[in-house]
Amino acid sequence: MTNLLDIQNLNVSFRTYGIRNNVLKDVGLKIPEGGRVALIGETGSGKSVTSKTILGTLPDNAVVESGTIRFDGEDVLTLSQGKREAMKGTAFSIIMQDPLSSFNPVFRIGRHLDDVLRFSDRRLGETSNSRDRRRRIEQVLRQVQLSDPARIFDAYPSQLSGGMRQRVLIALALLHQPRLLIADEPGTALDVTTQDEIMKLINSLVSDNGLSLLMITHNLGVVRKMADDIYVMRHGEIVEHGPLKTIFRTPQQAYTKALIAAIPPLYGPGVEDQKAVDAEPIVSLSNVSKSFDEKLLFGRGRSHLAVKDVSLQVSKGEIFGLAGESGSGKTTVARMIMGLIRPTAGSITVDGDTVGEKGRGPDFRELIQIVYQNPGTSLNPKRTVGQTLSVPLRFAGLRADAVEKRIHELLAHVELQPHYISKYPHELSGGQKQRVAIARALAANPKIIVLDEPTSALDVSVQKNVIDLLQKLRDDLGLTFLFISHDLSLMRNFCSHIAIMLRGEVVESGEPRQVFADPQHPYTRALIAAVPVMSDEEDRLKPQTSIEERRRYLADTAV
Amino acid sequence: MRRFTLWGTISTGPAMQTNPAQLMLKRLVGFAGVMFVLSAMIFILARIVPGDPARIALGPSATQQQVDEMRLEMGLDAPLWQQYTDYVWRGIQGDFGKSLISGRQVSDEIAALLPATLELVIVTVLLIVAVSIPLGVMTARYRNSWIDNVGRFFSIVGVTMPSFLFAILLQLIAANFLSDWPVLGRVNYSLDLPDGPTGLLLVDSVVHGDWRVFWSALQHLIFPSMALAMAGIGQITRITRSAMIEHQRRDHVLTLKSFGVPDRVIVFRYLLKLSSIAPLTIMGLEFASLIGNAFVVELVFSWGGFASYGLESILQKDLNAVMAVVLVSGFFFVVANLVIDIVLMAIDPRLRFKEAK
Numbered sequence A: 001m002t003n004l005l006d007i008q009n010l011n012v013s014f015r016t017y018g019i020r021n022n023v024l025k026d027v028g029l030k031i032p033e034g035g036r037v038a039l040i041g042e043t044g045s046g047k048s049v050t051s052k053t054i055l056g057t058l059p060d061n062a063v064v065e066s067g068t069i070r071f072d073g074e075d076v077l078t079l080s081q082g083k084r085e086a087m088k089g090t091a092f093s094i095i096m097q098d099p100l101s102s103f104n105p106v107f108r109i110g111r112h113l114d115d116v117l118r119f120s121d122r123r124l125g126e127t128s129n130s131r132d133r134r135r136r137i138e139q140v141l142r143q144v145q146l147s148d149p150a151r152i153f154d155a156y157p158s159q160l161s162g163g164m165r166q167r168v169l170i171a172l173a174l175l176h177q178p179r180l181l182i183a184d185e186p187g188t189a190l191d192v193t194t195q196d197e198i199m200k201l202i203n204s205l206v207s208d209n210g211l212s213l214l215m216i217t218h219n220l221g222v223v224r225k226m227a228d229d230i231y232v233m234r235h236g237e238i239v240e241h242g243p244l245k246t247i248f249r250t251p252q253q254a255y256t257k258a259l260i261a262a263i264p265p266l267y268g269p270g271v272e273d274q275k276a277v278d279a280e281p282i283v284s285l286s287n288v289s290k291s292f293d294e295k296l297l298f299g300r301g302r303s304h305l306a307v308k309d310v311s312l313q314v315s316k317g318e319i320f321g322l323a324g325e326s327g328s329g330k331t332t333v334a335r336m337i338m339g340l341i342r343p344t345a346g347s348i349t350v351d352g353d354t355v356g357e358k359g360r361g362p363d364f365r366e367l368i369q370i371v372y373q374n375p376g377t378s379l380n381p382k383r384t385v386g387q388t389l390s391v392p393l394r395f396a397g398l399r400a401d402a403v404e405k406r407i408h409e410l411l412a413h414v415e416l417q418p419h420y421i422s423k424y425p426h427e428l429s430g431g432q433k434q435r436v437a438i439a440r441a442l443a444a445n446p447k448i449i450v451l452d453e454p455t456s457a458l459d460v461s462v463q464k465n466v467i468d469l470l471q472k473l474r475d476d477l478g479l480t481f482l483f484i485s486h487d488l489s490l491m492r493n494f495c496s497h498i499a500i501m502l503r504g505e506v507v508e509s510g511e512p513r514q515v516f517a518d519p520q521h522p523y524t525r526a527l528i529a530a531v532p533v534m535s536d537e538e539d540r541l542k543p544q545t546s547i548e549e550r551r552r553y554l555a556d557t558a559v
Numbered sequence B: 001m002r003r004f005t006l007w008g009t010i011s012t013g014p015a016m017q018t019n020p021a022q023l024m025l026k027r028l029v030g031f032a033g034v035m036f037v038l039s040a041m042i043f044i045l046a047r048i049v050p051g052d053p054a055r056i057a058l059g060p061s062a063t064q065q066q067v068d069e070m071r072l073e074m075g076l077d078a079p080l081w082q083q084y085t086d087y088v089w090r091g092i093q094g095d096f097g098k099s100l101i102s103g104r105q106v107s108d109e110i111a112a113l114l115p116a117t118l119e120l121v122i123v124t125v126l127l128i129v130a131v132s133i134p135l136g137v138m139t140a141r142y143r144n145s146w147i148d149n150v151g152r153f154f155s156i157v158g159v160t161m162p163s164f165l166f167a168i169l170l171q172l173i174a175a176n177f178l179s180d181w182p183v184l185g186r187v188n189y190s191l192d193l194p195d196g197p198t199g200l201l202l203v204d205s206v207v208h209g210d211w212r213v214f215w216s217a218l219q220h221l222i223f224p225s226m227a228l229a230m231a232g233i234g235q236i237t238r239i240t241r242s243a244m245i246e247h248q249r250r251d252h253v254l255t256l257k258s259f260g261v262p263d264r265v266i267v268f269r270y271l272l273k274l275s276s277i278a279p280l281t282i283m284g285l286e287f288a289s290l291i292g293n294a295f296v297v298e299l300v301f302s303w304g305g306f307a308s309y310g311l312e313s314i315l316q317k318d319l320n321a322v323m324a325v326v327l328v329s330g331f332f333f334v335v336a337n338l339v340i341d342i343v344l345m346a347i348d349p350r351l352r353f354k355e356a357k
Helices: A047-055 A081-087 A109-123 A130-143 A149-154 A162-174 A192-209 A220-226 A244-249 A254-261 A330-337 A362-367 A385-395 A400-413 A418-422 A430-443 A460-477 A488-494 A512-517 A522-529 A536-541 A547-553 B020-048 B053-058 B064-074 B080-092 B106-141 B146-160 B163-177 B201-207 B211-248 B251-258 B263-275 B277-293 B295-300 B306-315 B319-347
Strands: A003-016 A019-032 A036-040 A062-071 A092-095 A180-184 A212-217 A229-234 A237-243 A281-295 A300-315 A319-323 A345-350 A368-371 A448-452 A480-485 A497-502 A505-510 B002-005 B008-011
Touching: A003 A047, A003 A212, A019 A036, A019 A047, A019 A062, A019 A212, A019 A237, A036 A047, A036 A220, A047 A062, A047 A092, A047 A180, A047 A212, A081 A109, A092 A162, A109 A130, A109 A149, A109 A162, A109 B251, A109 B263, A130 A149, A130 A162, A162 A192, A180 A192, A192 A212, A192 A220, A192 A522, A212 A220, A220 A244, A229 A244, A229 A254, A237 A244, A237 A254, A254 A460, A281 A330, A281 A480, A300 A330, A300 A345, A300 A480, A300 A497, A300 A505, A319 A330, A319 A488, A330 A345, A330 A448, A330 A480, A362 A368, A368 A430, A385 A400, A385 A418, A385 A430, A400 A418, A400 A430, A400 A460, A430 A448, A430 A460, A460 A480, A460 A488, A480 A488, A488 A512, A497 A512, A497 A522, A505 A512, A505 A522, A522 A547, B020 B080, B020 B319, B053 B064, B053 B319, B080 B319, B106 B146, B106 B201, B106 B211, B106 B263, B106 B277, B106 B295, B106 B306, B106 B319, B146 B211, B163 B211, B163 B295, B201 B211, B211 B263, B211 B277, B211 B295, B251 B263, B263 B277, B277 B295, B277 B306, B277 B319, B295 B306, B306 B319
Parallel strands: A036 A212, A036 A229, A092 A180, A180 A212, A319 A480, A319 A497, A368 A448, A448 A480
Antiparallel strands: A003 A019, A003 A062, A229 A237, A281 A300, A281 A345, A497 A505, B002 B008
16 A cells, blocks of 8 residues: 655754754654544644645744655655645644634635635635635535534534534535545544544544545544554654554553553453541531623523533542533532632532632631632632742741741642742643642642632643542542543543533533443443544444434433 | 723722623713713803803993893893703804903804814824824833933923924924925915815815825925924834833743744834833823814914814803813713724724633
8 A cells, every 4th residue: 555645764853042942853753645644742742743744834933954754755855835735624634722712703604614714725726716715615515414504604613512613623624525534533533422523523524535534632532433543652752653453452651551541441350449427417418509601781681501400529538520411500500619609599418518608718718728620720820839838828928937937848749849839830830830820729628629620721630639638638528529521431431420401400420430331321322422532342332322212311422 | 900091990800700791881970970070170160250241242331221131131130050951052053252342152162163173183193103102112122222221312302392392393384494395374374165065175175186286285284284293203213112121021032032933023012012002091081181282383384273272262262162061071081992992892892802810
């Protein structure tokens, strides 16, 4: 079989203020005609730079030092600028990663599609009129299973859901029937069920049209379904490559092994069961509802019921998982428990006191704290670790010398060296930042910590370390966690109790072992079935769902 | 995302559907609120400043009895709230009382002078938009090149140099190099000026087909509006530039680039529309402040407009005129922002539709 794309000894460096920084080192990669290749690696490993070098969209300060990129036998790096431009979108095209930010919000979807089609037509020397282009665009939109192409064409990006926008991004890549499709982490910004649909769609498009696929991802579960060959990248180098089965079964490099081991299993012998906690409840919600009303000038407008009649109990020392997709109301529940917003109906009791009766006094603040999803944005970039940690301590009324002592104690808790006290967030890695955020939550000596997707912004290998740390903290300090996430395989292993939310309601709740072995609600089944896993065995153990069920509960199921 | 406006914050986040009619109604109520607060404040201020309006009107030689009669005539004996409601009621009908100095109706005096300032300010705003948005786009596109440096230099000069200095410099240049170019007044008054309908000479002369008046008015307008526009040009150029640079880094630009959409289309269509939101918002505030602050330039060019009228009435303690000037400026401030809000809604669909989750 001939290789459609053949990259050899590719070296790319970035120049910033005269300093040369090699980001790709002797990268070699082959994609056979009709093949599906995955490039995996963690943040900053050089995956996206590789795809940008192929496409020719590197930033101005990047320099291709040496190497060749042969597409269909021809080295694209030596082509003239015009020929290179003409290949964009026609010979190869990219499926952008983030559907939410990849459209200009003040232009209609159709405008984006039309401009892309018009200019690539022009570069190919073809003329086209707008009615003809519109017909072709609507045809491609139907191909990506968007059932009402005319409406999509006239919609603004903000009027479409994330899943629909991701489909439009795929349509954008297919407008000119390219031979190579580069997918840059498609669907990672979306919910699992939507992501699952998107993967299936890309797979069928690739096989139906005989395309080749370069899949860039960090999710190994996704890779299993989307690729035949794997290239593992680390620090700009390909450390290991080979057929998927070989790499998954017998990884050679320690890095690859660690990457595979870091994925929490959904089923099978590797699954950890957290002991069920039998203690008195520390948080209890009874028949809690929350509605948000549109404020009109006169009277009240439509109201939106975010949380519907939720009752649950969190026992002392438990890791209580609250799962659900975006918009299911899990964050609203957490904010109500924290007393940040008041429920419209029902009552919430935390550590024996009803929330909202006495307001959010200092006692209550000390009782319950939160760790946010993205430590990159929840830490103030202008403050050192020490300064960040001293704020809650000063609120707690500690004197200067006591603050200093307590900060060292906190850093020890989250396993950071004492000298981190004077570092700024930009000097820390993602995992270290999240440790600082955890230390900040611990500062007030809380009994309960709300963890709002604390690992979703982190790489899998880092995720494992942070989860281990959290587990240790719970055992050492006797904390109770309320863990909000949509990562079901993580929750299976980490939580001692799990509740699944759908459209503001808790549809299922129980011990993870039970919930995963025998899910009662069809939504739970659909949700679990969509989780990408690492082996066929796990796939077999997943609950079965029918298309009807999926269509009933999953907003983005097109078919 | 939340956008701050004068009337409060408009949530553009994953809130509920926003109805444009509802939004407009909210704005109109805000409009009335601003005018109410403004009128109450200026009324109270006018009543608590030392000095008896009746005494000022009559001058130092009047007897106490004359002053008392005047007070009665002006309604100053009534309780304060009644004076205020009277004032507002008459103000709505366009009656702001008589000037304490000239004795003529304040509304007549303002009606005579306002078009001159409006014309100056409108041309200034057009000039600001015409110069600064292209300049902002170019400085952003050729960032850190000589174009950018020159553009940035001019915007700093524009912002820092006071407008009267520009006014005098432009007058000197005109006098030196363009010897028959008029540098004082609004138009050549020896011409037959068209009568109505707007009072704006450029518009009226076109309506009447009188091109000599049009040309004369335009000649007179150019230098004052240039002097007045400099600060705005500097500011809006900088804002446009930073908005363009900010949006250049976004994913949607990369999307279009990855599919080979030409750079000029990305910059002049996609980025420009998105980046015009911030400068337009500032433009609304700018328009209103120009009406109040044009007096410096008006004085230098003997323009005889509304802004210099306001200054004179303050210096002469002509309270009725001051109050009217403040209210009329406030009215234009509110109207300008209303117009900008409508324009922004037309540009940005996120203000019209609910944001999908």
